[in-house]
Amino acid sequence: MSLLSIENLSLSIHGTPVLKDVSMALEPGRVLGVIGESGSGKSMTAFSVLQLLPNGTACSGRVSLLGRDILTLSEVELCGLRGRDVGMVFQEPMTALNPLKTIGAQVAETILIHEKVSRADAMLRAAEALEKAELPQDRFPLSRYPHELSGGQRQRVVIAMAIALQPRLLIADEPTTALDVTTQAQILKLLKRLVIEDGIGLMLISHDLAVVADLADDLVIMRQGEVVEAGRSDDLFRNMQHPYSRALLEASGHVPDRHSRAQETPLLQVKNVVRDYVSHAHGLWGKVTHHRAVNNVSLEIRRGESLGLVGESGCGKSTLTRAILGLEEVQGGEILFDGLPVFTHHRANKAVRRRMQVVFQDPYGSFNPRWKVGRLITEPFHLLDTPPRGEERNRAIADALESVGLKAEDQHKYIHEFSGGQRQRIAVARALIIKPDLIILDEAVSALDVSVRAQVLDLLADLSDRFGLTYLFISHDLGVVRSITERVLVMKAGEIVEEGATATVFDAPQHPYTKKLVAAAPALPADVAVA
Amino acid sequence: MTMFLHSRTLIPGMVLTVLFAGAALISLVWVPYDTTVLDIANKIKSPSWAHPFGTDQFGRDILSMIMVGARTSIAVALVAVGIGMVAGVPLGLAAAARRGGMLDEFIMRMNDLVFAFPSLLIAVMITAVFGASALNAIIAIGIFNIPVFARLTRGAALSLWSREYIMAARVAGKGAARISLEHILPNVANLLIVQGTIQFSLGILAEAGLSYVGLGAQPPVASWGRMLADSQTMISFAPHLALFPGLAILLTVLGLNLLGDGLRDILDPKLRRART
Numbered sequence: 001m002s003l004l005s006i007e008n009l010s011l012s013i014h015g016t017p018v019l020k021d022v023s024m025a026l027e028p029g030r031v032l033g034v035i036g037e038s039g040s041g042k043s044m045t046a047f048s049v050l051q052l053l054p055n056g057t058a059c060s061g062r063v064s065l066l067g068r069d070i071l072t073l074s075e076v077e078l079c080g081l082r083g084r085d086v087g088m089v090f091q092e093p094m095t096a097l098n099p100l101k102t103i104g105a106q107v108a109e110t111i112l113i114h115e116k117v118s119r120a121d122a123m124l125r126a127a128e129a130l131e132k133a134e135l136p137q138d139r140f141p142l143s144r145y146p147h148e149l150s151g152g153q154r155q156r157v158v159i160a161m162a163i164a165l166q167p168r169l170l171i172a173d174e175p176t177t178a179l180d181v182t183t184q185a186q187i188l189k190l191l192k193r194l195v196i197e198d199g200i201g202l203m204l205i206s207h208d209l210a211v212v213a214d215l216a217d218d219l220v221i222m223r224q225g226e227v228v229e230a231g232r233s234d235d236l237f238r239n240m241q242h243p244y245s246r247a248l249l250e251a252s253g254h255v256p257d258r259h260s261r262a263q264e265t266p267l268l269q270v271k272n273v274v275r276d277y278v279s280h281a282h283g284l285w286g287k288v289t290h291h292r293a294v295n296n297v298s299l300e301i302r303r304g305e306s307l308g309l310v311g312e313s314g315c316g317k318s319t320l321t322r323a324i325l326g327l328e329e330v331q332g333g334e335i336l337f338d339g340l341p342v343f344t345h346h347r348a349n350k351a352v353r354r355r356m357q358v359v360f361q362d363p364y365g366s367f368n369p370r371w372k373v374g375r376l377i378t379e380p381f382h383l384l385d386t387p388p389r390g391e392e393r394n395r396a397i398a399d400a401l402e403s404v405g406l407k408a409e410d411q412h413k414y415i416h417e418f419s420g421g422q423r424q425r426i427a428v429a430r431a432l433i434i435k436p437d438l439i440i441l442d443e444a445v446s447a448l449d450v451s452v453r454a455q456v457l458d459l460l461a462d463l464s465d466r467f468g469l470t471y472l473f474i475s476h477d478l479g480v481v482r483s484i485t486e487r488v489l490v491m492k493a494g495e496i497v498e499e500g501a502t503a504t505v506f507d508a509p510q511h512p513y514t515k516k517l518v519a520a521a522p523a524l525p526a527d528v529a530v531a
Numbered sequence: 532m533t534m535f536l537h538s539r540t541l542i543p544g545m546v547l548t549v550l551f552a553g554a555a556l557i558s559l560v561w562v563p564y565d566t567t568v569l570d571i572a573n574k575i576k577s578p579s580w581a582h583p584f585g586t587d588q589f590g591r592d593i594l595s596m597i598m599v600g601a602r603t604s605i606a607v608a609l610v611a612v613g614i615g616m617v618a619g620v621p622l623g624l625a626a627a628a629r630r631g632g633m634l635d636e637f638i639m640r641m642n643d644l645v646f647a648f649p650s651l652l653i654a655v656m657i658t659a660v661f662g663a664s665a666l667n668a669i670i671a672i673g674i675f676n677i678p679v680f681a682r683l684t685r686g687a688a689l690s691l692w693s694r695e696y697i698m699a700a701r702v703a704g705k706g707a708a709r710i711s712l713e714h715i716l717p718n719v720a721n722l723l724i725v726q727g728t729i730q731f732s733l734g735i736l737a738e739a740g741l742s743y744v745g746l747g748a749q750p751p752v753a754s755w756g757r758m759l760a761d762s763q764t765m766i767s768f769a770p771h772l773a774l775f776p777g778l779a780i781l782l783t784v785l786g787l788n789l790l791g792d793g794l795r796d797i798l799d800p801k802l803r804r805a806r807t
Contacts, residue, residue: 379700
């Protein structure tokens with residue numbers, strides 16, 4: 001008998017169909033990978049197993065868990081199931097824990113809800129669960145609070161909560177998407193260990209083929225509420241049938257066609273830059289603490305080059321970006337753009353700033369929701385002494401929008417009328433409009449679906465060919481950096497630890513940290529034939 | 532129009548608010564009886580067709596008094612909220628723009644200082660020094676609105692300053708003042724409107740309170756608070772003298788609070804999503 005079987009599940013919310021005839025099955029001790037882009041219905045499928053669905057949802061078909069038909073159970077019976085037979089791990093470890101309760105109390109809570117045990121016993125078992133999630137008691141006692149832990153450690157607490165009652169099924173919805181690469185590798189290893197040691201069935205939901213490839217025994221690929229392809233993962237990867245699965249596979253390893261025209265002349269020189277943060281521990285009169293975010297960093301970007309900057313969160317790459325853009329002054333060293341200092345007499349140099357632009361990560365937070373696109377993308381005109389007006393301005397808007405594949409009429413729309421990929425195109429248009437030499441791409445494709453990401457990467461490659469742009473590509477995603485940059489820098493704790501041609505650094509890393517990063521990066525099986 | 536249906540409190544709130552604002556406006560051009568003329572022959576009459584709300588101890592028509600009183604209350608509260616917004620919002624924007632700096636610290640500590648004083652005490656001090664009048668009541672109430680708006684603006688603006696579109700505006704070379712006006716202010720406007728209606732109702736209560744102790748508008752200007760105070764000694768045999776001004780205060784404050792809640796429901800996108 002299979003642990004979980006979903007047969008012909010269809011689901012609609014307020015009459016809008018969300019899932020159509022979805023079927024999948026999971027055996028104990030195996031990993032089922034469910035892959036799809038946003039809107040594919042992969043999370044809805046998982047939520048329907050627990051019947052954690054929004055109001056106005058209608059389900060048909062059959063979902064059987066341990067031989068019981070979930071769709072016929074009452075809410076009370078479902079509550080008994082959730083957390084005991086089925087554990088769930090969510091994407092965002094920062095918000096999945098209650099900040100006011102200790103980690104011990106949160107893990108023990110799951111146990112206390114389902115079993116009549118004393119508080120002390122529950123705490124003992126919570127300690128066991130945390131040990132199992134690789135949070136040793138001597139370093140992470142039960143009395144710790146979530147804010148004292150890092151993102152990866154919090155995700156371990158979430159996992160400990162999910163496995164505290166030894167569930168038969170564990171559902172992990174994008175469990176590593178919010179984490180750094182090295183942390184991601186550790187969490188995936190932990191999940192794998194739980195499956196092998198305890199014979200749990202794991203349903204692993206992800207948008208990233210590479211993350212799932214390593215772990216999953218079986219795969220289900222979903223699109224727009226339907227299963228497009230399913231099978232054993234090693235077979236499936238070698239022999240994909242459906243055009244969508246192949247497109248997805250191609251997109252996740254996509255290398256845009258880009259012609260390098262790097263010249264010898266440096267465009268941006270960063271020399272021995274130091275950036276300290278001074279903070280007051282308790283108000284203005286409290287103890288003064290110093291934090292060195294960027295320590296003696298030097299780098300050079302040549303004209304026409306695409307340079308990658310890789311590092312995990314907190315390594316100082318965003319601080320460095322702000323210094324290059326002239327938003328924050330540095331405490332030591334200098335930054336020269338085309339030979340001109342970015343900062344002169346404690347003021348950002350306008351002549352330099354108008355030649356640099358930036359594209360940020362979050363396609364939803366990068367735009368003022370109350371402005372129309374035309375006004376949004378012309379904001380950088382503020383840097384010009386005589387910004388174009390009237391007809392000239394309209395032409396500039398139309399040119400910028402058309403060069404990123406949108407229409408000139410789109411300038412009259414508000415930002416919420418666009419999808420994530422379109423918004424990122426608009427962000428690129430905003431950067432392009434004053435015809436800069438350098439564009440800094442700060443995790444610019446990290447929040448996008450793989451197929452959209454591939455399109456935006458193609459667009460970036462095309463634009464750099466057409467306008468002779470120079471890119472500084474900042475990302476934690478090694479695959480993306482590899483596909484679009486010629487040279488790469490690896491940053492750790494405020495310092496550049498390795499530098500060189502992208503292929504060389506990734507194929508033969510020298511520094512131990514780079515080796516760790518490259519080893520941790522999820523990769524598709526080597527024998528996958530991409531059509 | 533459909534968005535009005537998302538809130539159950541908006542319509543009743545609007546009806547009550549429009550009712551009293553309308554009464555105040557009409558009183559500018561017409562009232563049933565002149566409230567400055569005494570008619571001792573008709574004093575303390577119970578409600579009748581001629582005087583729907585009755586008459587007071589000087590024979591003045593209570594309906595007319597309530598209409599003129601609405602004018603006083605609304606004018607005082609409106610100007611007081613205006614003072615709070617005009618002074619408080621720029622202070623809050625400036626504090627958020629210099630977050631963590633000396634200016635921020637200074638503005639917020641001054642706010643704490645104003646908050647720490649009992650508002651009635653300050654009002655008594657102001658009227659003791661400058662004399663009791665509607666203008667001094669406005670100033671006293673207005674001063675206490677400043678920190679309310681400054682704090683609200685700063686709090687909302689702080690979270691906006693970490694948004695990437697603000698970063699994009701900084702990359703476009705815009706200064707803090709310009710960003711505050713172009714990006715921050717329009718995005719905190721919703722909150723300010725909602726808080727404005729709530730402060731407005733508090734202003735009406737404060738005005739009534741000050742008039743009740745004789746520190747607000749002076750005779751012959753009609754005021755709800757003083758009507759209540761005057762009726763106190765006669766409440767056992769003429770309860771309508773206290774009932775109608777009391778009801779007027781209650782319903783106006785209720786209406787404005789309902790309106791504020793309703794506006795929050797339709798203006799706050801987070802709540803809007805939670806309801807659908």
